Amino acid sequence: MNHKRFVIASRTMLLMLVIAAVAVLGLGLAAILLSDPPETTGWLRSVFGGVFGVVAVVLAAVLGVPSGVGLWAMAGATGEDIEPALPRPTRFAFGLIAVGTVAVTTLVLIATGSAVTILNFGLLLLVALGSLGLAGAVSYSPHRTRAIVSAVALVLVVLATAWVLRVFMDTTGS
Secondary structure: OOOHHHHHHHHHHHHHHHHHHHHHHHHHHHHHHOOOOOOOOOHHHHHHHHHHHHHHHHHHHHHHHHHHHHHHHOOOOOOOOOOOOOOHHHHHHHHHHHHHHHHHHHHHHHHHOOOOHHHHHHHHHHHHHHHHHHHHHHHHOOOHHHHHHHHHHHHHHHHHHHHHHHHHHHHHHO
């Protein structure tokens, strides 16, 4: 069974999220550390910089932690004669969950997305990279415990995606 291409694709997806997380973390820390003290004319800018910094640090964690878990799980997955740790039905189920999450996200964004198409596309890419990358980690990890931790991370990504999509659907109904 040659699954090296799938492992490389999953690792690439997860690595893209790690790079995005580092970039967002850098922006957030810069906003926190470089914001000027409040002045009579600059308080709004200072408050926004602080809030942006905190949101950016949290977003970096949301992007970086699951992708880091997936990369950790896939260590050694391209070696010779490496077999995935989890049984085939479990791997298949998590693959379906990931593909279903991307499909539902696509449908919800088409039906209820914002007027700014690039934001919809960005959200869809984040969901696709995270869920499909973690599904690859679950499917191809040679380490049982790491594959299970990746499965938990995938479930958390799916739940977070459902929460965000619920917000999209609630705002269009009112």
